[in-house]
Amino acid sequence: MARIIGYIRVSTSKQDVDNQRHEILVWASAKKVFITEWIECELSSRRTETERQIDKVRSLDKGDTIVVAELSRLGRSTGQVITLVNDLVKRGVGIEALKQNISIKAGNGEMDQQSKIMVTVFSLMAELERDLISQRTKTALAARKAAGKSLGKPRGISTSKLDVHREKIEEMLKFKVGNAAISRMVGMSTTAVRHYIKTRKLDEVVK
Secondary structure: OOOEEEEEEOOOOHHHHHHHHHHHHHHHHHHOOOOOEEEEEOOOOOOOOOOOOHHHHHOOOOOOEEEEOOHHHHOOOHHHHHHHHHHHHHOOOEEEEOOOOEEEOOOOOOOOHHHHHHHHHHHHHHHHHHHHHHHHHHHHHHHHHHOOOOOOOOOOOOOOHHHHHHHHHHHHHHOOOOHHHHHHHHOOOHHHHHHHHHHOOHHHHOO
16 A cells, blocks of 8 residues: 655754644645654764665655655755655655645656756755855854854853754844744744843844
8 A cells, every 4th residue: 555654854953853744744634645654863964874764765665655844854965865856756656845845746757857857956955055054154153263252152051952053043133033933944932042042142243
């Protein structure tokens, strides 16, 4: 019997896992289908495919469908995503990427041209976004170092799950994005975001 598998992958935030699960369940409810199995992995996409349980994805049977909140969850780079998508399509496995509204039906092992273009474009955009964030982080750290500022976290302040989103939060604060909107973007509560901004004095940094 054909299965519908929900695939969830995040680096650190449990709330992000819950958000992805919620998006997939909302989709399933709207389509009146049942998620027969979950593949859940809370590891960075920098890890091996086995650690990210991609090997389980590759073992899906013809007629199965895998559902992801967004396409970038399937790989670290455009090449990884496209290779995996192509492999799944060749095996006759369907793919639903909800954020990008990509729906590739399980079929005869071929992907239509429009789907190929969409997969390539969205994967490339996700990769470029990661590269830009990384570059901005390196530039900001270099500027702080040149200005003689400490690059470590302030004494007395513990590590936070929001540390990985610091550059993104600072960027949004520059554009006067509210705490509620920021919390939705990073998958954390508004209270946590407000506390993080206050303790890290980010509202002063971006002035």
